[in-house]
Amino acid sequence: MTNPSSYQAEALIAEDIDAYLEAHQHKSLLRFITCGSVDDGKSTLIGRLLYDSKMIFEDQLAALEADSKRVGTQGQEIDFALLVDGLAAEREQGITIDVAYRFFSTEKRKFIVADTPGHEQYTRNMVTGASTADLAVILIDARKGVLTQTRRHSYLAHLIGIRHIVLAVNKMDLVGYDRLRFDAIVEDYRCFARSIGIESFVAMPISGFKGDNITALSDNTPWYKGPTLMGHLETVEVDATADQARAFRMPVQWVNRPNLDFRGFSGLIAAGTVRPGDAVRIIPSGKTSRIARIVTLDGDLEQAVAGQSVTLTLTDEVDCSRGDVIAIAEAPPQAADQFEATIVWMADEAMLPGRSYWLKTGTQTVSASVQAPKYQVNVNTLEQLAARTLELNAIGVANLSTDKPIVFEPYADSRDLGGFILIDKMTNATVAAGMIHFALRRAENVHWQAVDITREAHASQKGQQPRLLWFTGLSGSGKSTIANLVEKKLHALGKHSFLLDGDNVRHGLNKDLGFTDADRVENIRRVGEVAKLMTDAGLIVLTAFISPFRAERELVRSMLPAGEFIEIFVDTPLAEAEARDVKGLYKKARAGELKNFTGIDSPYEAPENPEVHIDTTRITPEQAAERIVEQIVGVWSPEL
Incomplete structure (x- = not known):
């Protein structure tokens, strides 16, 4: 028979667990990053924080000690960087190349820390890690002082909007805990920080490897009277309070409509406080209403603040959908x-x-x-x-x-x-x-001007459906030849058309553009805008351009009503197009005299699902033109 006292013990344990979980749930959360130059000790510092906060299991600790011996750590000391540098490539090179996120907790606060790369070539990874951070720990090797990457990461952290900066002068044990060295580094950094708009920061001398000033003040730096790193992380004020003080905003993630009797708008409150009865405005429509209820799984709330996910119901039936923002009525966003x-x-x-x-x-x-x-x-x-x-x-x-x-x-x-x-x-x-x-x-000052004669009226006057026939293919594929034949046939049928040819457009509208990828993109964008205006006039527009990139062809397609953009792929093998080489362009490109030539040293992205596919190895330009005209004036059947 079980001793009754064991029930009491189990109850006390369960009660302690519940109390712990309750307290842990209501702890504030601090997101921070560590950044700096290569080998400044970022991974070691995070490993030390995990170790000192007792967030390492016994089996992990045993593996860590074994790894430390394997990679050559002397004596009984542990290489804490191995806790974070999980990628094989990082261990082989001794550097961090990805953003490593780690979670740990103390009695006062929960933390998510991002260990960001030090190499300049991984700046994008650092920006990713900083995008959600409240605080940045900028590490500096006490032997090296302020370096280029120190400046780069400080600039990026400030640019991303991080307002809490800790300047951690690391590896103080390697300079004999020299106060003069520490002061010189801090003054050097202060001059730079002011130049980029960083008004204040907290500087501290530390050793991630030895543990100086990480969780307890070190006897090796009696001259330092500031906080420990952990003490500062536990007490710094995060921006959540500031978000709650701002005007209310909630981007709508989805419209919650489980039945005909309920219609709510769900989302994460980005800023401010909201209560039932508050007057709100839906942006961008500008419609106004009032909050009826604040609904959650745990029941209705009398108040919700920034950082909470809720469903809001309104007193009026207003148009509101995903992407709209519900804001306080008297101070809406733009x-x-x-x-x-x-x-x-x-x-x-x-x-x-x-x-x-x-x-x-x-x-x-x-x-x-x-x-x-x-x-x-x-x-x-x-x-x-x-x-x-x-x-x-x-x-x-x-x-x-x-x-x-x-x-x-x-x-x-x-x-x-x-x-x-x-x-x-x-x-x-x-x-x-x-x-x-x-x-x-x-x-704010440019608006669409209303006109009385619509594009439908223009098309009706001409007795035709506007189209944009977009011929694309390599240089020498026969685009211009086929497009010219198509227009001749359309003209003979009494159709109103206009041909925009690549070479002709570059004599005027686009004569300022070259043939780099960027110039090609702008060339097609301008042609697309002109072609759109011509279809608004009711014309059948033909264009003959290499237009090598799918993205730009899709951009032009998106400018027009569905069904008006007809992509015609004039498919000619590169060898065949080069054999024709009427203008001698391929010969010049092969000789290096003509840079950025499509098919040679600049890519061509063939259409994946063109409305019309012309195989010039199977039919003549005349046959191709006849097929295309038949499809325009009759029923579309894209296979040629």
């Missing part, structure tokens, strides 16, 4: 479609000004294009350099435009409504992160 922004380029391929990307900010996703940079920032010197594009890890300032207004606030005021990412439409890869500065004033 909506615009043109902005100036700082952009951090994260893709291996350079930015192509004018190309259309997906822009995602909060719960909003729109199509956007970026203009050529106003300037690129040299993070090492803070110089503003002229640039036509942005390469991997480059940071620049540029204007961008979206296909419809988005709700925003400057990034300095709101990370949620001021930060965005750009996504490649073809690969779905994230290519950039950005921070909105402000809306361009002309965006």
Whole structure:
């Protein structure tokens, strides 16, 4: 028979566990990053924090001790960096190349720390780690002082919006805990910090390897009277309180409609406080209503604050959907479609000004294009350099435009409504992160002018359906020849058409453009805009352009009503096109006399699902033109 006292013990244990879980649930959370130059000791510091906060299991500790001996750590000391540098490539090279996230907790607070790479080539990884952080620990090797990467990471941390900076002068044990050395490094950093707008920071002498001033003040630095690193992390005020003091904003993630009797709007409150009865405004529509209920799984709330996920119901039936923002009525955010922004380029391929990307900010996703940079920032010197594009890890300032207004606030005021990412439409890869500065004033002053004669009226007058016949293919494929024959046949049939040829357009409209990838993108964007205006006039427009990139062809397609863009792939093998070489262009390209030539040293992305596929090895240009005209004036059947 079980001793009754064991029931009491089990009850006490269960009670203690419940109390612990309850206390742990209500601890505040601090997200922070460690950054600095290569081998400044970032991974070692995080490993020490995990060890000192007793977040390492016995089996992990045993494995760590074995690994430390294997990699050559002397004596009984543990190489704490091995706790974090989990990638094999990192252990082989002795560096961190990815962002490693670790969770640990103390009695006072929970923490998520990101160990970010030190190498300049992994700047994009550092930006990713910093994007959600409240605090940055900038490590400096006491032997080396302030380095280029120290400046780079401090600039990026400040740019991303981190306002709490800890300057951790590490490896003090290797300089004999020299106070003069510490003071000199702090003064050097202070001069730089002021130049980039960092008004204050907390400096402390530490040794991640030995544990000096990590969780307890060290006897080796009796001259240091500041906090320990852990003590500062446990007590620094996070920005959640500041978010709650701001005006209420909640981006709508989804419309909750389980039945006809309930319609709520769910989302994470980005800023402010909301209560039933508060007057709110839906942006961008501007419709107003009042909060009826604040609904959660645990029941209705009398108040909700920034950081909580809730469902709001309104007193009125107003139009509100995903991407809209519910805001306090008297102080709503703005909506615009043109902005100036700082952009951090994260893709291996350079930015192509004018190309259309997906822009995602909060719960909003729109199509956007970026203009050529106003300037690129040299993070090492803070110089503003002229640039036509942005390469991997480059940071620049540029204007961008979206296909419809988005709700925003400057990034300095709101990370949620001021930060965005750009996504490649073809690969779905994230290519950039950005921070909105402000809306361009002309965006508020430029509006569509209402006209009485519509595009339908123009088309009816001409007795035809507007079309854009987009001929694409390699140089020498026969695009211009076939397009010219098609227009002749359309003209003979009494159709109203116009042919835009690649070479002809470059004599006037696009004579300022070259043949780089960026110039090709802008060339097609301009042609697309002109062609759109011509179809608005009711014309059948023919274009004959190499147009090598799928993204730009899809951009033009998106400008027109469904069914009006007809992509015609004039498919000719490179060897055949080169054999024709009427203009001698391939010969020059092969000789290196003609740079950026499509098919030779610049790519051509063939259409994947064209409306019409012309195989010029099977039919003549005349036959191709007859087939295309038959399809335009009759029933479409794309196989030729």
